[in-house]
Amino acid sequence: MKPILRFLFAGMFLFSLLVSCLQSSSQSTLPDTWQDDMILKMTYGGGMRYYSSTIEIKSNGAYQLINDQGREIRTPLSFTQQELNDLLAFLKARQFELIKSDMRAGIIYDKATTSTVLSWNKRVLGFSDGSSSTIAEEYKKQYYEVQNYLGQLVANKTKR
Numbered sequence: 001m002k003p004i005l006r007f008l009f010a011g012m013f014l015f016s017l018l019v020s021c022l023q024s025s026s027q028s029t030l031p032d033t034w035q036d037d038m039i040l041k042m043t044y045g046g047g048m049r050y051y052s053s054t055i056e057i058k059s060n061g062a063y064q065l066i067n068d069q070g071r072e073i074r075t076p077l078s079f080t081q082q083e084l085n086d087l088l089a090f091l092k093a094r095q096f097e098l099i100k101s102d103m104r105a106g107i108i109y110d111k112a113t114t115s116t117v118l119s120w121n122k123r124v125l126g127f128s129d130g131s132s133s134t135i136a137e138e139y140k141k142q143y144y145e146v147q148n149y150l151g152q153l154v155a156n157k158t159k160r
Contacts, residue, residue, distance in 0.1 A: 030092045031120070034059060034084035038120035040091075042150055046131060047112035055154050059084060064154050077157045087153065091118065094146055099139040101127040108132075116146065 036059055045052030045067075054065040062077040079087070096118065113130025127143065129135045135143040 030088060030097055030118075030125075032088075034081065034088050035120045036060075038084075038088075038118070040087070040116075040118045040150075042114065042116045042147070044114045045112060048110045049112070055150060057084070057087070064158065075158055077154065079157075090149055091146065094142040094149075095139075096142070096146060097125050099127045099143055099146070100136045101129065101133040102136050104132055104134055114147065116150075 038058065040055075040057040042055045043052070044054075050067075050069050052067045054063075056063055056065075057077070057079065059079075059081070062079055064075045064077060066073045066075075108131050111131045113128060113133075115126065115128040115130070117124060117126035119125075127133075127135060127139075129143065
């Protein structure tokens with residue numbers, strides 16, 4: 001296995017473990033409006049393909065970073081305060097703070113991992129689906145809705 005793949009796998013495993021531990025602590029309620037220090041980050045990568053994607057959304061700048069076979073493409077994104085508030089309203093409607101990851105019984109070595117984390121004011125909410133974790137069955141519908149919404153949001157921004 002290439003060193004970069006081992007590094008990505010180890011990083012994703014540790015991240016999944018961290019997200020799982022954070023979720024077992026007290027749950028937070030999402031604020032009504034996007035906070036200045038709020039960051040939403042979705043990462044995808046690992047598996048057998050040398051590919052990763054990161055989307056980071058915050059009020060003072062956002063971007064999408066794609067690494068495809070070592071070729072990195074960083075695309076800046078911008079959101080109005082209203083768009084950020086609409087994104088947060090969508091996350092609230094999908095009960096983002098309740099979505100949970102469960103640890104898998106075993107590791108799937110060739111499965112990519114998608115992690116989504118929302119942080120603000122020293123609060124962290126997140127979940128992961130991939131090589132060492134899976135979304136709890138009762139939250140899969142909301143999970144897929146959030147992933148699809150974020151993907152479509154970024155696709156619409158990058159078309160312009």
